[in-house]
Amino acid sequence: MKQHIKVTKNFYFIVTVVFLVWMLFFDSNDFYSQYQLKSKVEELEDQKAYYQKKIERTEADREALLNDDELLEKFAREKYFMKKDGEDVFVVIEE
Numbered sequence: 383m384k385q386h387i388k389v390t391k392n393f394y395f396i397v398t399v400v401f402l403v404w405m406l407f408f409d410s411n412d413f414y415s416q417y418q419l420k421s422k423v424e425e426l427e428d429q430k431a432y433y434q435k436k437i438e439r440t441e442a443d444r445e446a447l448l449n450d451d452e453l454l455e456k457f458a459r460e461k462y463f464m465k466k467d468g469e470d471v472f473v474v475i476e477e
Contacts, residue, residue: 406413447454458464465471 405411447457463471463473
């Protein structure tokens with residue numbers, strides 16, 4: 383028991399314990415901050431993967447539109463309400 387008390391009164395032991403407590407709980411890079419940063423990185427990586435898939439789909443649609451005239455005409459009619467000369471366009475809005 384005396385040896386245990388002697389170790390805890392040692393200056394270097396006390397300084398080391400205080401330093402570890404400071405670094406683990408009070409420093410700007412403590413455990414909680416690191417956990418939050420890791421969560422944010424994971425969220426951003428998920429968003430990156432989502433947008434990369436969306437970009438790939440958009441590029442595939444673009445290639446399809448550039449290579450197929452019928453698909454391009456269908457897209458222009460549906461999306462931008464374009465029409466041929468002499469045609470009438472009726473827009474039906476569902477409520």
